[in-house]
Amino acid sequence: MEEYLTKTEIRYSQVNSGLHVTLLALAQIIEDATTKFLEQNHLSGGFLNKKYGAILVVLRNHIYFHDRCHLGDNLLSKVEVIRKSSVAFFLRTRLYRENEKEPLITSYIQISAIDMKERTLRPLSQFEEFNTLNIDEELPTHGLFEKYGHYKDDTTIFYHCKVESTDIDYSNHLNNIAYIKYFMNCLNSDELRHLRFQELEINYIKEARENEPLLIEYTKKENTMYFTTKIDDTVITKAKLVL
Numbered sequence: 001m002e003e004y005l006t007k008t009e010i011r012y013s014q015v016n017s018g019l020h021v022t023l024l025a026l027a028q029i030i031e032d033a034t035t036k037f038l039e040q041n042h043l044s045g046g047f048l049n050k051k052y053g054a055i056l057v058v059l060r061n062h063i064y065f066h067d068r069c070h071l072g073d074n075l076l077s078k079v080e081v082i083r084k085s086s087v088a089f090f091l092r093t094r095l096y097r098e099n100e101k102e103p104l105i106t107s108y109i110q111i112s113a114i115d116m117k118e119r120t121l122r123p124l125s126q127f128e129e130f131n132t133l134n135i136d137e138e139l140p141t142h143g144l145f146e147k148y149g150h151y152k153d154d155t156t157i158f159y160h161c162k163v164e165s166t167d168i169d170y171s172n173h174l175n176n177i178a179y180i181k182y183f184m185n186c187l188n189s190d191e192l193r194h195l196r197f198q199e200l201e202i203n204y205i206k207e208a209r210e211n212e213p214l215l216i217e218y219t220k221k222e223n224t225m226y227f228t229t230k231i232d233d234t235v236i237t238k239a240k241l242v243l
Contacts, residue, residue, distance in 0.1 A: 004076040004077050004078050004096075005033050005036050005037055005040075005077050005078065005079055006029075006032055006033045006036055006076070006077045007074060007075070007076050007077075007098075008029050008032070008074070008075045008077075009072065009073070009074050009075075010025075010069055010070065010071055010072060010073045010074075010075065011071075012071065013025075015070075015071050016189070016192055016193050017189065017193050018193040018194070019070060019071045020068055020069070020070065020193075021068070021069040021070065021071075021073075022184075022192070023180055023184060023197060023200065024177065024180050024181050024184060026063075026065075026069065026095075026105060027063070027177045027180050027200075028177055029075060029077070029095065030063070030077070030093050030095065030105070030107045031176070031177050032077075033077035033078075033079050033093050033095075034079055034091055034093055034107075034109060036079075037079035037091070037093075038056065041129060041132075041133060042129045043056060043127075043129055043130070045170045045171060046170070048113065048127070048129075049116055052113075052122075052126070052127060053115060053116050053117060054113045054114060054115055054116060054122050054127070055113065055114060055116055055170070055171050056111050056112070056113055056114075057111065057112055057113070057114050057171070057204070058109055058110070058111055058176050058204055059088065059110045059111065059112055059203070059204055060109070060110045060201070060202065060203050060204065061107065061108070061109045061110075061176070061200075061201070061202045061204075062107070062108045062109075062199065062200070062201045062202075063105060063106070063107045063108075063199060063200045063201075064105065064106045064107075064198070064199045065104075065105055065197045065198055065199060065200075066102070066103060066104055066105065066106065067102075067104045068104075068196070069095075069097070069104055069105075073097050073098075074097065074098035075095045075096065075097060075098075075104070076095070076096045076097075076098055077093060077094070077095050077096075078093070078094050078096070079091055079092070079093045080092050081133045081134065081135050082108075082135065083135065084124065084130070084133065084135060085124075086123055086124060086125065087112050087113075087121050087122075087123055087124060088110055088111060088112045088124075089110075089111055089124065089130065089133070090108060090109065090110055090111070091107075091108070091109045091111065092106065092107070092108055093106070093107040093109070094106050094107075095107075113127065116171075151219040151221060151226040151228075152217055152219055152228075153219060155219060155220070156217050156218065156219045157186055157217075157218045157219075158215060158216070158217055158218075159182070159185060159186045159215070159216040159217075159218060160213070160214070160215055160216075161182055161185070161213075161214050161216070162211055162212065162213050162214060163208050163209060163210050163211055163212045163214060164178075164210075165210050165211075167181075168209075168210050171207075172209065172210075173207040173208060173209050174207070174208040174209070176202070176204060179202060179204075179229065179237055179239070180200075180202075182214065182216055182229070183216065183218070183227045183239060183241070186216055186218040186227070187218075195243060196243060197241060197242070197243060198242045198243060199240075199241075199242045200239065200240070200241050200242075201239065201240045202237060202238075202239040203237060203238045203239070204236075204237055205235055205236050205237060205238070206231075206234060206235075206236040207236070208229070208231060208236055212231055213231065214229055214230070214231060214236075215229070215230045215231075216228070216229050216230075217230070223242060223243045224240060224241065224242050224243070225240070225241040225242075225243070226238075226239070226240055226241075227239040227240075227241070
């Protein structure tokens with residue numbers, strides 16, 4: 001197998017009371033791997049901001065869970081660029097249990113660059129670092145991300161919170177992974193212990209900043225959970241979690 005970017009041993013702080021790895025911990029492991037990949041290719045937030053006055057933003061993330069991870073597992077990661085367009089590129093991150101050939105988790109992330117001052121999309125052709133990225137596999141990406149509606153009925157649970165200062169990232173807004181923590185706070189610990197996830201998709205629509213009040217609307221339809229995050233009446237993220 002190819003060389004991997006990161007190796008992570010699952011610790012007690014990353015599992016729930018059923019000794020299964022939490023969704024938040026897995027998302028953080030994926031983020032660590034993709035961040036290291038971007039740093040190695042001179043695409044980190046600090047580098048792009050200093051050189052171009054720009055920063056990368058995640059637009060969508062779709063994670064497939066092929067098998068469960070457990071306490072003590074050593075997870076190895078592999079990250080590849082699978083497609084580029086004029087204003088976005090797609091990363092595929094796969095997590096493997098050590099000494100196994102089939103991935104436990106596969107994540108697809110759509111990323112773009114924005115101007116730090118104008119907050120507008122920048123064409124990737126403006127950055128020489130993007131032109132040197134190798135595409136491992138030309139994978140059709142139109143089927144990765146699904147357009148789904150906002151589900152709300154008399155079973156919908158409304159969870160109020162605010163953007164915590166500890167969840168603010170380099171670009172001065174709510175970290176992408178922190179949304180998962182807020183989604184999971186809509187559930188109780190017993191629910192989290194017994195849930196088995198199949199896939200998670202998050203669409204990032206607008207930014208949230210420190211101390212802004214968030215309203216999360218959570219609705220479950222059969223084996224799918226839908227989460228919509230709002231600031232006032234503005235939708236900033238939509239997520240779908242399939243069990």
